[in-house]
Amino acid sequence: MRLSRYFLPVLKENPSEAQIASHRLMLRAGMIKQESAGIYAWLPLGYKVLRRLAQIVHEEQERAGHIPLLMPTLQSADLWRESGRYDAYGPEMLRFKDRHDREMLYGPTNEEMITDIFRTYVSSYKDLPVTLYQIQWKFRDEIRPRFGVMRGREFYMKDGYNFDLTREDALHAYNRHMVSYLRTYERMGLTAIPMRADSGPIGGDNTHEFLVLAQTGESEVFYDARVPELKLGERAVDYDDREQVAGICKEFTTLYARTDETHDVKVFEDQVPEEHRRVGRGIEVGQIFYFGTKYSEAMGAVVTTPDGRKVPVEMGSHGIGVSRLIGALIEANHDEKGIIWPEGVTPFHVGIVNLKQGDSATDAACDSIHAALVAAGLDPLYDDRDERAGSKFATMDLIGLPWRITVGPRGLANNVVELTSRRTGKSEEMSAAAAVARIKEIYAAL
């Protein structure tokens, strides 16, 4: 992509309404524009990251055997009366009437609708297990939306629902979700720690939140310093292997890690050697729940068992805040100059800066680097504007592409360009071909 043909409205000034880094940087980097309180338009650069995150979530959910579908944003109030949550939900649920005076709402979550879909079509244990999920826009009418996309009203979320015959099966689904979430966050370059949590309005006994450590996090967190060191890494996971999946969950949840909601000072001090005790702040980027038959009983979602009995189906629900993740990613990856995208989620793989636009040799070198990267299936952003070098560097630093190739007449005279890491700031001179080869290697390794 040539920047002269893109739409990247970066701001020079720090927007006064933004209190935290991610909000400020998303506005400055031209990723979002506020449309109403807590409601954002995703400008091209922001939308690109949102799509990349959604793609990773899809891939990891499908790898775990979960099936994508899509429910509408608007729901009928009737379904929520069946579960008893219509009255219970409070003013965060956006309610209204359509032209025929039917009561409707903008879905804040989908337990009721998915349970209705399930009961409409499934009545036998033979069709179990099944886990259905979607990535869809949701709305919660927060009284004080703030922190940009971190606490917005209209937000993009992955929500998945498992349907199982037995508690054991449902707990395997719970574990599958934990492992698939760990892999999802790792691919995004995030360390998200599963922490025992409260179930809140969803209900249920077993629930973990996933928290990204960040000073601006809304939750206080207490954990063993060895927990953030745990990595799923490259190990092959067979999601049908209950023992392996449960083993990974055990590995990630045995050491102490809790939010302020479930923190127990005595357990913390008993279990964690003093030198490993850590107190910090975290951003919630996902939560998984096992809640058994709470919704299936209320809504009559029953299946016949192999011995002919009818039992309510065992369920859980599992969410990843996709739009919120972008905020968390930036909170965890930025410096005073701007964003620093991990390679797994960067909107463009590499930036190309032309130091002397209009100089025919420099233009030709940039064109050929751009073409070589595109031919390799990569997505470069070429700053071909007629701007000062300093302004081009500032834009690249602000939008945070992990790699930059700088091309100028002086280097070209020696047959070199400069390859710079956004994270370390370190530059290396090499031939254009070597720079392209290096970028290809970096992304091939992901």
Place this chain on the structure above:
Amino acid sequence: MRLSRYFLPVLKENPSEAQIASHRLMLRAGMIKQESAGIYAWLPLGYKVLRRLAQIVHEEQERAGHIPLLMPTLQSADLWRESGRYDAYGPEMLRFKDRHDREMLYGPTNEEMITDIFRTYVSSYKDLPVTLYQIQWKFRDEIRPRFGVMRGREFYMKDGYNFDLTREDALHAYNRHMVSYLRTYERMGLTAIPMRADSGPIGGDNTHEFLVLAQTGESEVFYDARVPELKLGERAVDYDDREQVAGICKEFTTLYARTDETHDVKVFEDQVPEEHRRVGRGIEVGQIFYFGTKYSEAMGAVVTTPDGRKVPVEMGSHGIGVSRLIGALIEANHDEKGIIWPEGVTPFHVGIVNLKQGDSATDAACDSIHAALVAAGLDPLYDDRDERAGSKFATMDLIGLPWRITVGPRGLANNVVELTSRRTGKSEEMSAAAAVARIKEIYAAL
């Protein structure tokens, strides 16, 4: 994908509420479930097609140089007061208040919001031209939603907006949209004819609708029989080449093709030789508009010209009904047994039917065909259920995968499987390897 692990709730009975083939078949094939009048959940098979269509739309828009972003579903009423459309729009606009009593609406279209985004960031001709588009859920509170996703209330639509300095530039954007739409529909296996249309509430002089010929279409159409024969085909299009793009538009719009709204009997009879005159019905699947400065003047979206004047920006808007397209595709591609997907949009590339589930040689042959197809980057659906052959065939015919590989013990004894075309019904025996190779070839050619 193994069908035993998928969620494909096909219905044996014809649903009584469905009046047209596409609605009936989408319900029967387990593609959609109605949640409220005109509001559907997209079950896994339906969602898969929706994603394929959205992907094609994205690819063709990006190829034309248009930039994707994403606007929220909910909008503030204030913007619509600026353009004067808040009061004009009527009861099809879903309006409501949030918890702070602010007037909001569920966007039925986005001219106001995109014009606001533009005026916020762009003030110079130097940043032109730019075309921004999104694929997003929209809502129109139809008084009588019907025909399934063809006239739903919550619907998925691509809407794009061009911003240009001059009328000539804007007309080039208009032409770019026409050509990119023609290519989009062709890739989907559809013949969609651009017809001169009325501009309706969007406004403007130049507008074409794209209509797919189908007996169940809502519009009466009058056209020269040579028009549906026109094909864009494989020709290379350079979207920056105004002459080429305009030439293609001329090629597709010179012969007579109009809807009942703009039909002129005299012109029809004068221009079209009697043997070429056709009257039929069509389904609208897209519309493009050039409306000049209607919104930019009302909303103060002005840019400075090279000679320092300030002029309102020239605009147009351009839509493809993505969810509705699925209905149109099925209306144009079905028989009494079910859907017949064109290869470009099929949810799975090929079905595998195991005639004797549990027979170890047959199971092994199916597994190995499945694995070979997946390894080739294809997406097969393997019916591994313990069902009668007749029931498996009926399901495959209903859901309409274009190709089926049938594997049974008798064929395997002769080292053959059967490859069947859904469209022609013709079968051929060949080795499993040859069947896989044939499927690979078919999709590689797309």
